[in-house]
Amino acid sequence: MKLLKEFTIPFVGLKIGKHHFDYKVKQTFFEHFEYDDFNDVNVSVNLELEKKTTLLELHFKISGWVNVNCDLTNEPYNQTIENEFDLVVKFGDEYNDENIDILIIPHGTYEVNIQQYIYELIILAVPIKRIHPGIEDGTLDSEILEKLEELSPKLEKNKDKEEDIDPRWNTLKKLLTDK
Template sequence: MKPLKAFIIPFVGLKIGKHLFEYKIEQTFFEHFEYEEFNDVNININVELEKKTTLLELHFKVSGWVNVNCDLTNEPYNQSIENEFDLVVNFGDEYNDEHIDILIVPHGTYEINIQQYIYELVVLAVPTKRVHPGVEDGTLHSDILKKLEELSPKLKEDKEKEDIDPRWNTLKKLLTDK
Protein backbone atom coordinates (compact mmCIF):
# COMPACT_ATOMS: atom_id res chain seq x y z
CA MET A 1 0.00 0.00 0.00
CA LYS A 2 1.39 3.37 -1.00
CA PRO A 3 1.59 6.03 1.67
CA LEU A 4 -0.69 9.04 1.19
CA LYS A 5 1.50 12.15 0.83
CA ALA A 6 -0.88 14.35 2.83
CA PHE A 7 -0.22 12.28 5.96
CA ILE A 8 3.57 12.41 5.85
CA ILE A 9 4.93 15.03 8.22
CA PRO A 10 8.49 16.20 7.48
CA PHE A 11 9.70 17.21 10.94
CA VAL A 12 13.33 18.05 10.13
CA GLY A 13 12.58 21.61 9.01
CA LEU A 14 10.31 22.38 11.98
CA LYS A 15 11.48 24.51 14.88
CA ILE A 16 11.48 23.15 18.42
CA GLY A 17 8.03 23.70 19.87
CA LYS A 18 4.38 22.90 19.06
CA HIS A 19 3.00 22.63 15.54
CA LEU A 20 -0.62 21.97 14.54
CA PHE A 21 -1.69 19.88 11.54
CA GLU A 22 -5.35 19.64 10.53
CA TYR A 23 -6.87 16.99 8.29
CA LYS A 24 -10.35 16.37 6.92
CA ILE A 25 -10.99 12.68 6.32
CA GLU A 26 -13.56 11.47 3.79
CA GLN A 27 -14.60 8.13 2.32
CA THR A 28 -11.66 7.98 -0.13
CA PHE A 29 -9.25 7.65 2.79
CA PHE A 30 -10.86 4.37 3.85
CA GLU A 31 -11.08 3.15 0.26
CA HIS A 32 -7.28 3.44 0.21
CA PHE A 33 -7.21 0.94 3.12
CA GLU A 34 -9.91 -1.20 1.43
CA TYR A 35 -12.15 -0.77 4.48
CA GLU A 36 -15.80 -1.02 3.47
CA GLU A 37 -17.69 -0.78 6.79
CA PHE A 38 -18.49 2.92 6.38
CA ASN A 39 -21.04 4.29 3.91
CA ASP A 40 -19.83 7.86 4.28
CA VAL A 41 -17.32 9.70 6.44
CA ASN A 42 -16.87 13.27 7.68
CA ILE A 43 -14.08 13.50 10.24
CA ASN A 44 -11.79 16.28 11.38
CA ILE A 45 -8.41 15.37 12.80
CA ASN A 46 -6.09 17.69 14.69
CA VAL A 47 -2.53 16.53 15.21
CA GLU A 48 -0.41 18.57 17.58
CA LEU A 49 3.26 17.79 17.11
CA GLU A 50 5.60 18.97 19.81
CA LYS A 51 9.19 18.80 18.63
CA LYS A 52 11.77 18.45 21.37
CA THR A 53 15.55 18.07 21.05
CA THR A 54 15.57 14.27 21.41
CA LEU A 55 12.02 13.16 20.57
CA LEU A 56 8.65 14.07 19.10
CA GLU A 57 5.30 14.02 20.90
CA LEU A 58 2.14 13.75 18.81
CA HIS A 59 -1.36 14.26 20.18
CA PHE A 60 -4.17 13.11 17.86
CA LYS A 61 -7.74 14.35 18.34
CA VAL A 62 -10.49 12.86 16.18
CA SER A 63 -14.07 14.15 15.95
CA GLY A 64 -16.85 13.84 13.41
CA TRP A 65 -19.24 11.17 12.18
CA VAL A 66 -19.28 7.99 10.12
CA ASN A 67 -22.33 6.65 8.35
CA VAL A 68 -22.77 2.97 9.23
CA ASN A 69 -25.56 0.41 9.07
CA CYS A 70 -27.43 -0.51 12.23
CA ASP A 71 -26.72 -4.05 13.46
CA LEU A 72 -30.41 -4.66 14.23
CA THR A 73 -32.27 -3.07 11.33
CA ASN A 74 -29.53 -2.54 8.72
CA GLU A 75 -30.73 1.07 8.40
CA PRO A 76 -27.90 3.56 7.73
CA TYR A 77 -27.31 6.31 10.28
CA ASN A 78 -24.60 8.79 11.27
CA GLN A 79 -22.58 7.61 14.27
CA SER A 80 -20.73 10.46 15.94
CA ILE A 81 -17.22 9.60 17.07
CA GLU A 82 -14.52 11.18 19.19
CA ASN A 83 -11.14 9.77 20.10
CA GLU A 84 -7.73 10.92 21.32
CA PHE A 85 -4.30 9.33 21.22
CA ASP A 86 -0.79 10.28 22.26
CA LEU A 87 2.27 8.99 20.43
CA VAL A 88 5.92 9.45 21.35
CA VAL A 89 8.43 9.19 18.52
CA ASN A 90 11.94 8.42 19.67
CA PHE A 91 15.13 7.84 17.71
CA GLY A 92 17.10 4.58 17.87
CA ASP A 93 19.18 2.17 15.84
CA GLU A 94 16.31 0.55 13.97
CA TYR A 95 12.58 0.93 13.34
CA ASN A 96 10.43 -0.49 16.15
CA ASP A 97 6.65 -0.14 16.58
CA GLU A 98 6.06 -2.96 19.08
CA HIS A 99 4.66 -0.63 21.73
CA ILE A 100 1.25 0.94 21.29
CA ASP A 101 2.17 4.52 22.07
CA ILE A 102 5.93 4.58 21.38
CA LEU A 103 7.45 4.55 17.92
CA ILE A 104 11.19 4.24 17.45
CA VAL A 105 12.55 5.40 14.12
CA PRO A 106 16.18 5.13 12.92
CA HIS A 107 18.55 8.07 13.36
CA GLY A 108 18.52 10.22 10.23
CA THR A 109 14.77 9.84 9.65
CA TYR A 110 13.34 13.16 8.50
CA GLU A 111 9.63 12.44 8.18
CA ILE A 112 6.90 10.39 9.81
CA ASN A 113 3.82 8.80 8.24
CA ILE A 114 0.71 9.06 10.46
CA GLN A 115 -1.94 7.57 8.15
CA GLN A 116 -2.04 4.18 9.93
CA TYR A 117 -2.53 5.83 13.32
CA ILE A 118 -5.41 7.94 11.97
CA TYR A 119 -7.02 4.89 10.38
CA GLU A 120 -6.85 2.90 13.62
CA LEU A 121 -8.10 5.83 15.71
CA VAL A 122 -11.23 6.23 13.61
CA VAL A 123 -12.01 2.53 13.31
CA LEU A 124 -11.56 1.97 17.04
CA ALA A 125 -13.75 4.98 17.90
CA VAL A 126 -16.81 3.34 16.33
CA PRO A 127 -18.77 1.23 18.85
CA THR A 128 -18.70 -2.52 18.33
CA LYS A 129 -22.49 -2.73 18.55
CA ARG A 130 -24.03 -0.18 16.23
CA VAL A 131 -27.63 0.61 17.12
CA HIS A 132 -29.64 3.25 15.28
CA PRO A 133 -30.69 6.05 17.69
CA GLY A 134 -34.27 5.60 16.48
CA VAL A 135 -34.29 2.02 17.79
CA GLU A 136 -33.23 3.15 21.26
CA ASP A 137 -35.81 5.93 21.59
CA GLY A 138 -38.58 4.14 19.65
CA THR A 139 -38.90 6.67 16.81
CA LEU A 140 -37.64 4.37 14.03
CA HIS A 141 -40.41 2.47 12.27
CA SER A 142 -39.04 -0.40 10.25
CA ASP A 143 -40.39 -3.71 8.91
CA ILE A 144 -37.38 -5.46 10.39
CA LEU A 145 -38.09 -4.07 13.86
CA LYS A 146 -41.73 -5.18 13.67
CA LYS A 147 -40.67 -8.68 12.67
CA LEU A 148 -38.09 -8.81 15.48
CA GLU A 149 -40.78 -7.89 18.02
CA GLU A 150 -43.10 -10.58 16.66
CA LEU A 151 -40.42 -13.25 16.82
CA SER A 152 -38.91 -12.22 20.14
CA PRO A 153 -39.48 -14.72 22.95
CA LYS A 154 -42.09 -13.79 25.50
CA LEU A 155 -40.95 -12.68 28.90
CA LYS A 156 -40.28 -15.46 31.37
CA GLU A 157 -42.87 -14.18 33.84
CA ASP A 158 -45.66 -14.33 31.25
CA LYS A 159 -44.79 -17.91 30.35
CA GLU A 160 -44.68 -18.98 34.00
CA LYS A 161 -48.18 -17.63 34.61
CA GLU A 162 -49.53 -19.47 31.58
CA ASP A 163 -47.75 -22.81 31.91
CA ILE A 164 -47.69 -23.53 35.67
CA ASP A 165 -49.18 -26.80 36.72
CA PRO A 166 -51.21 -26.21 39.91
CA ARG A 167 -49.49 -29.16 41.64
CA TRP A 168 -46.22 -27.18 41.65
CA ASN A 169 -47.75 -24.41 43.77
CA THR A 170 -48.00 -26.73 46.77
CA LEU A 171 -44.37 -27.75 46.31
CA LYS A 172 -43.31 -24.10 46.21
CA LYS A 173 -44.97 -23.63 49.59
CA LEU A 174 -42.59 -26.23 51.01
CA LEU A 175 -39.62 -24.08 49.99
CA THR A 176 -40.91 -21.11 51.94
CA ASP A 177 -41.88 -23.12 55.04
CA LYS A 178 -38.73 -23.48 57.09
Protein backbone atom coordinates in the same frame (compact mmCIF):
# COMPACT_ATOMS: atom_id res chain seq x y z
CA MET B 1 0.31 -0.66 1.30
CA LYS B 2 1.19 2.62 -0.32
CA LEU B 3 1.67 5.60 1.96
CA LEU B 4 -0.54 8.62 1.39
CA LYS B 5 1.61 11.75 0.98
CA GLU B 6 -0.87 14.07 2.70
CA PHE B 7 -0.38 12.16 5.98
CA THR B 8 3.42 12.34 5.87
CA ILE B 9 4.89 15.08 8.07
CA PRO B 10 8.41 16.28 7.19
CA PHE B 11 9.57 17.34 10.64
CA VAL B 12 13.19 18.10 9.76
CA GLY B 13 12.41 21.69 8.70
CA LEU B 14 10.20 22.50 11.68
CA LYS B 15 11.43 24.66 14.56
CA ILE B 16 11.51 23.34 18.10
CA GLY B 17 8.08 23.90 19.64
CA LYS B 18 4.42 23.14 18.94
CA HIS B 19 2.96 22.81 15.44
CA HIS B 20 -0.67 22.16 14.45
CA PHE B 21 -1.92 20.05 11.55
CA ASP B 22 -5.55 19.58 10.54
CA TYR B 23 -6.86 16.79 8.33
CA LYS B 24 -10.27 15.91 6.92
CA VAL B 25 -10.83 12.18 6.55
CA LYS B 26 -13.41 11.03 3.99
CA GLN B 27 -14.53 7.65 2.62
CA THR B 28 -11.66 7.50 0.10
CA PHE B 29 -9.21 7.21 3.01
CA PHE B 30 -10.82 3.91 4.07
CA GLU B 31 -11.02 2.69 0.48
CA HIS B 32 -7.23 3.01 0.43
CA PHE B 33 -7.13 0.59 3.41
CA GLU B 34 -9.76 -1.66 1.73
CA TYR B 35 -12.03 -1.23 4.77
CA ASP B 36 -15.68 -1.28 3.76
CA ASP B 37 -17.64 -1.30 7.06
CA PHE B 38 -18.41 2.41 6.70
CA ASN B 39 -20.93 3.80 4.20
CA ASP B 40 -19.61 7.35 4.51
CA VAL B 41 -17.08 9.17 6.69
CA ASN B 42 -16.63 12.77 7.82
CA VAL B 43 -13.96 13.03 10.50
CA SER B 44 -11.74 15.95 11.48
CA VAL B 45 -8.28 15.15 12.79
CA ASN B 46 -6.48 17.75 14.88
CA LEU B 47 -2.81 16.91 15.37
CA GLU B 48 -0.51 18.83 17.68
CA LEU B 49 3.14 17.99 17.09
CA GLU B 50 5.64 19.19 19.67
CA LYS B 51 9.18 19.01 18.39
CA LYS B 52 11.89 18.66 21.01
CA THR B 53 15.63 18.22 20.55
CA THR B 54 15.64 14.42 20.94
CA LEU B 55 12.04 13.36 20.24
CA LEU B 56 8.63 14.30 18.88
CA GLU B 57 5.38 14.27 20.82
CA LEU B 58 2.18 13.87 18.81
CA HIS B 59 -1.29 14.44 20.27
CA PHE B 60 -4.15 13.27 18.04
CA LYS B 61 -7.76 14.42 18.52
CA ILE B 62 -10.50 13.16 16.23
CA SER B 63 -14.16 14.09 16.05
CA GLY B 64 -16.89 13.64 13.48
CA TRP B 65 -19.19 10.89 12.29
CA VAL B 66 -19.15 7.65 10.36
CA ASN B 67 -22.20 6.27 8.58
CA VAL B 68 -22.68 2.62 9.57
CA ASN B 69 -25.47 0.06 9.41
CA CYS B 70 -27.37 -0.79 12.57
CA ASP B 71 -26.66 -4.29 13.91
CA LEU B 72 -30.35 -4.91 14.62
CA THR B 73 -32.18 -3.41 11.64
CA ASN B 74 -29.41 -2.89 9.09
CA GLU B 75 -30.62 0.72 8.69
CA PRO B 76 -27.79 3.18 7.97
CA TYR B 77 -27.22 6.01 10.45
CA ASN B 78 -24.50 8.51 11.41
CA GLN B 79 -22.53 7.42 14.48
CA THR B 80 -20.72 10.31 16.15
CA ILE B 81 -17.19 9.53 17.26
CA GLU B 82 -14.48 11.19 19.33
CA ASN B 83 -11.09 9.87 20.35
CA GLU B 84 -7.66 11.03 21.53
CA PHE B 85 -4.22 9.48 21.39
CA ASP B 86 -0.67 10.46 22.37
CA LEU B 87 2.36 9.16 20.51
CA VAL B 88 6.05 9.68 21.26
CA VAL B 89 8.45 9.40 18.33
CA LYS B 90 12.04 8.63 19.31
CA PHE B 91 15.16 8.05 17.25
CA GLY B 92 17.04 4.77 17.39
CA ASP B 93 19.11 2.31 15.38
CA GLU B 94 16.17 0.70 13.55
CA TYR B 95 12.43 1.12 13.00
CA ASN B 96 10.34 -0.29 15.88
CA ASP B 97 6.58 0.13 16.44
CA GLU B 98 6.05 -2.74 18.89
CA ASN B 99 5.02 -0.41 21.73
CA ILE B 100 1.62 1.24 21.26
CA ASP B 101 2.61 4.67 22.55
CA ILE B 102 6.20 4.84 21.30
CA LEU B 103 7.45 4.79 17.72
CA ILE B 104 11.19 4.42 17.18
CA ILE B 105 12.48 5.56 13.80
CA PRO B 106 16.06 5.33 12.49
CA HIS B 107 18.49 8.23 12.91
CA GLY B 108 18.52 10.38 9.79
CA THR B 109 14.79 9.97 9.11
CA TYR B 110 13.30 13.32 8.15
CA GLU B 111 9.56 12.51 8.02
CA VAL B 112 6.93 10.43 9.78
CA ASN B 113 3.72 8.99 8.30
CA ILE B 114 0.66 9.05 10.58
CA GLN B 115 -2.01 7.45 8.37
CA GLN B 116 -2.03 4.13 10.27
CA TYR B 117 -2.56 5.88 13.61
CA ILE B 118 -5.47 7.93 12.24
CA TYR B 119 -7.00 4.78 10.73
CA GLU B 120 -6.81 2.90 14.04
CA LEU B 121 -8.12 5.87 16.05
CA ILE B 122 -11.25 6.10 13.92
CA ILE B 123 -11.88 2.34 13.88
CA LEU B 124 -11.48 2.09 17.66
CA ALA B 125 -13.78 5.08 18.29
CA VAL B 126 -16.77 3.28 16.72
CA PRO B 127 -18.76 1.25 19.28
CA ILE B 128 -18.70 -2.54 18.94
CA LYS B 129 -22.48 -2.80 19.03
CA ARG B 130 -24.00 -0.33 16.59
CA ILE B 131 -27.60 0.50 17.46
CA HIS B 132 -29.61 3.10 15.56
CA PRO B 133 -30.64 5.94 17.92
CA GLY B 134 -34.21 5.63 16.61
CA ILE B 135 -34.50 2.17 18.20
CA GLU B 136 -33.73 3.45 21.69
CA ASP B 137 -36.18 6.37 21.57
CA GLY B 138 -38.79 4.51 19.49
CA THR B 139 -38.84 6.86 16.49
CA LEU B 140 -37.41 4.44 13.92
CA ASP B 141 -40.03 3.03 11.56
CA SER B 142 -38.55 -0.07 9.96
CA GLU B 143 -39.99 -3.27 8.49
CA ILE B 144 -37.25 -5.31 10.14
CA LEU B 145 -38.01 -3.79 13.55
CA GLU B 146 -41.72 -4.53 13.15
CA LYS B 147 -40.95 -8.14 12.22
CA LEU B 148 -38.69 -8.50 15.28
CA GLU B 149 -41.49 -7.23 17.52
CA GLU B 150 -43.94 -9.63 15.91
CA LEU B 151 -41.67 -12.65 16.37
CA SER B 152 -40.41 -11.83 19.87
CA PRO B 153 -41.77 -14.03 22.67
CA LYS B 154 -44.56 -12.50 24.71
CA LEU B 155 -43.77 -12.08 28.39
CA GLU B 156 -47.35 -12.60 29.60
CA LYS B 157 -47.50 -16.15 28.21
CA ASN B 158 -44.39 -17.08 30.19
CA LYS B 159 -45.92 -15.79 33.44
CA ASP B 160 -48.94 -18.04 32.96
CA LYS B 161 -46.70 -21.07 32.48
CA GLU B 162 -44.84 -20.35 35.72
CA GLU B 163 -48.12 -20.28 37.66
CA ASP B 164 -49.14 -23.72 36.28
CA ILE B 165 -45.95 -25.39 37.61
CA ASP B 166 -46.45 -27.99 40.33
CA PRO B 167 -45.36 -26.49 43.70
CA ARG B 168 -43.25 -29.59 44.46
CA TRP B 169 -40.78 -28.41 41.83
CA ASN B 170 -40.15 -25.27 43.86
CA THR B 171 -38.71 -27.44 46.62
CA LEU B 172 -36.32 -29.05 44.15
CA LYS B 173 -35.29 -25.64 42.77
CA LYS B 174 -34.52 -24.60 46.34
CA LEU B 175 -31.93 -27.42 46.55
CA LEU B 176 -30.05 -25.89 43.59
CA THR B 177 -29.80 -22.48 45.22
CA ASP B 178 -28.90 -23.66 48.74
CA LYS B 179 -25.37 -24.90 47.86
